[in-house]
Amino acid sequence: MAECMKTDHELIREFQKGNDASFDELVQRHVQLVFGFFVKITRDRMAAEDLAQDLFIKLYKYLKNFRFEAAFTTYLYRVQTNTANSWLSRNKWKHLLHLDQVAESGAPDTSVEKDWRRKELWNAVGKLPKKQRSVVMMRIAQELPYKDISEILGISEGSAKVNFHHAMNTLKELING
Amino acid sequence: MDNSFEQELTQLNQLDIPSIDGVLFTHKLHSSMKKQIATQRQMVTTLAASIFILFLGIATFYQLDSTMGHNTYYAEIESTYFDMDFWANDLDELLQENGDFYYEHLTILLLDENIVWDSINFLDEMNYLTTIKDI
Numbered sequence: 001m002a003e004c005m006k007t008d009h010e011l012i013r014e015f016q017k018g019n020d021a022s023f024d025e026l027v028q029r030h031v032q033l034v035f036g037f038f039v040k041i042t043r044d045r046m047a048a049e050d051l052a053q054d055l056f057i058k059l060y061k062y063l064k065n066f067r068f069e070a071a072f073t074t075y076l077y078r079v080q081t082n083t084a085n086s087w088l089s090r091n092k093w094k095h096l097l098h099l100d101q102v103a104e105s106g107a108p109d110t111s112v113e114k115d116w117r118r119k120e121l122w123n124a125v126g127k128l129p130k131k132q133r134s135v136v137m138m139r140i141a142q143e144l145p146y147k148d149i150s151e152i153l154g155i156s157e158g159s160a161k162v163n164f165h166h167a168m169n170t171l172k173e174l175i176n177g
Numbered sequence: 178m179d180n181s182f183e184q185e186l187t188q189l190n191q192l193d194i195p196s197i198d199g200v201l202f203t204h205k206l207h208s209s210m211k212k213q214i215a216t217q218r219q220m221v222t223t224l225a226a227s228i229f230i231l232f233l234g235i236a237t238f239y240q241l242d243s244t245m246g247h248n249t250y251y252a253e254i255e256s257t258y259f260d261m262d263f264w265a266n267d268l269d270e271l272l273q274e275n276g277d278f279y280y281e282h283l284t285i286l287l288l289d290e291n292i293v294w295d296s297i298n299f300l301d302e303m304n305y306l307t308t309i310k311d312i
Binding site: 024027028031032035036039040045049052053056057060114117118121139140141143164168171172 | 197200
């Protein structure tokens, strides 16, 4: 039983010693969380799976030098947010070109209006400055508390709140006009 | 105000996330990683091959350049080679310029053209000139 419940850090240590199976276990443990986050951002199952793959490929390289200074999830959230950030920046133009398309959420939510609103929201989030964008993603898509956000981004809790407040004002203007 | 907008956005993003098969995902991940490694290796090999070919090309160029300086080409003697009125040629001058090379080729040409007597005369003269040169 204890064998099955290895901590993330134990798995990483084993991986660093050359045990690739530990990495697979780590992936299987966190893939649903990562995939869910990317589905919320991209509203596209395939894109979310691709981003999740990119993220774990990056982790495979970087975990060899992981220094155990923070929890693995903190590190994972940071990489996840950076990956989503890049995706949002990269796909700004796509949103502009396909405004007539109904978003694919991969979920059984059939509300076209909700899909539109979601698309509009992430389109607007893509226009925010990087730090504000990161805070919004963690707060809205992952529903993380400010304390965790500040730890992940390496900023103070107050700064996270201020960034979120500014982001909300900008988003309100962008979405509600 | 902020709170209600935040709640609205949070609710908007509460989707039923489809579940993902972890084992299948891991398999796909491994094949992607293998593909990526293969692509990287291919790029390195291509780069190494290009550098090798470039190096070989440069080396060959310099090698050929250094040995080809004094070669006499057929094209260079073409004008006199096809001048069939060879009695008009200044044989002494030609002998000095091109040496035996010129006469060997001219002899072959004359024999090919079936001008047997002219060829014999020419060979006689050559022999004469050579004898004079030797003296």
